[in-house]
Amino acid sequence: MSIRHACVGLSGLAIALVPVSPSAAHEIVGNRFFPATLGIDDPGINDELALPxxxxxxxxxDPSFKQRDVSGEFSKRITEAFAVSFAPTYSHLSAPxxxxxxxxxxxxxxETTFKYRVFxxxxxxxxxxxxxxxxxxxTGAKSVGADPFNTYTPTVYFGKGLGDLPDTLSWVRPVALTGQLGYSIPGKNSTSTFGVDPDTGNPTIDTQFNPRVLNWGLTVQYSMPYLKSSVVDLGLPDFINHLIPLVEAVMQTPVANTLTSGTTTTGTINPGVIWVGNTFQVGIEALIPINRQSGTNVGAIAQLHFFLDDIDPHGIGKPIFGNAVQPASPFPRN
Incomplete structure (x- = not known):
């Protein structure tokens, strides 16, 4: 799962049930392991803990504030294909x-996310x-920008590995794409602030319209574990064979009720790398703003992420309704 920045909304919508394959730890589809990404949410349904x-x-x-966030996320499967996650974030804003x-x-x-795997x-x-x-x-502090109203974001998530490519493109097989597309709907169309004109003493009203926002993102990943196990073993050091280099794009575009917000797309491009173990992963990425409205320097994000369904498959890592998961390594075998 990914971090929720104060300025980035992420999310999804629980709907109908369809058959899926037998339960396994992590989001492993065939030989493909989809890691938890830092910028956008991955398509996985798992018992996980991202902390910190x-x-x-x-x-x-304008002028820019320096923002530092410390957050966590706990995801718990209700069934093998349906999970609920909770994500608190503590922010510190330094004055320019x-x-x-x-x-x-x-x-x-x-933020609470209800997610269901449909296929x-x-x-x-x-x-x-x-x-x-x-x-x-x-539930948050107004001083760090937390809104006083609910925001609802139905979202679609996908993951696609390229392991089904022909032998002539075998070096591309470790590549995978994940993405999300969400539509954020504020619980209030506008927010009014009442004040007093310092020159006349007359009361004033400042109305800000709360836009509906399209949250969209994509990751491109190259899995070294997949390269070794499912394409070719190059004899690289074990540390290298645990790496997944990736680039994420995390974007937000106001699309409705934009009278006071405008319609400029904001977001970041996040190059980085994830090191994957059997029960945890560590990730780090740069945060490169796409324009002035998105930020004024290159930031950074890092995460320690635990796979609870592998750490304790018969306890906290077991779905509330259903059988214990079958531990499955992120490192596939031929």
Whole structure:
């Protein structure tokens, strides 16, 4: 699972049931292991704990604030194909230019995501999930930008490995794509702030329209574990064979109710790498803003992520309804 930045909404919608393949730890489809990514949410349905996730970047405000976040996410499967996750985030905003009295610290709104896997095709290494993310208004601090109203984001997630390519393209087989497409709907169309005109003393009203936002993103990954186990063993050091280099694109585009927000797309391009073990993974990425509105410098994000379904498959890693998972290594065999 991925981090929820204060400025980035992520999510999904739980719907109908369809048959899926037998239960296994992680999101493994055929020989393809889809890691938990840091920028966008992966398509997996798992028992996981991301703790901690830390990031640092400069906001797109003018002047820019330096924002540091520390967050966690706990995902629990209700059934083999349906999970619920909870994600708190603590933010610290440093005032620009060392100004006093302008910084702030506090929790962002709690976010809950309900996610359901609707389709999995092991032969073509394809998985599709849907979900609904709810940001609970009023659970965070207004001083760090937490909204007083709920925001609902139905989302579609997918993952596709290229392991079904012909032998002539065997070096491309370790490549995988994951992505998400969500539509954030604020619980209130507008927010009004009441004040007093300092010159006339008359009351004033400042109304900000809360836009509906298209949250979209894509990752391109190259799995060294897949290269060794399913394509060719190059005799590389074991550390290298555990790496998954990747690039993520994390974007937001206001598409409705945009009178005061505008329609400019904001987001980051995040190159980085994930090291994968049998029971945990570690990831680190740069955060490169795509324009001035997205930020003013290159930031960074890092995460430690635990696979609870492998650590304790008969306890906390077991679905509430259903059988214990079958431990499955992220490192496939021919």
């Amino acid at each position: 996730t830390v990031d640092s970047f400069k906001t797109g405000d 230019g060392g100004l006093t009295g302008m910084g702030a610290s506090g929790f962002q709104n709690i 999995r095709d092991p032969v073509h290494e394809f998985v599709l999930s849907v979900g609904l993310s709810v940001e609970w208004g009023g």
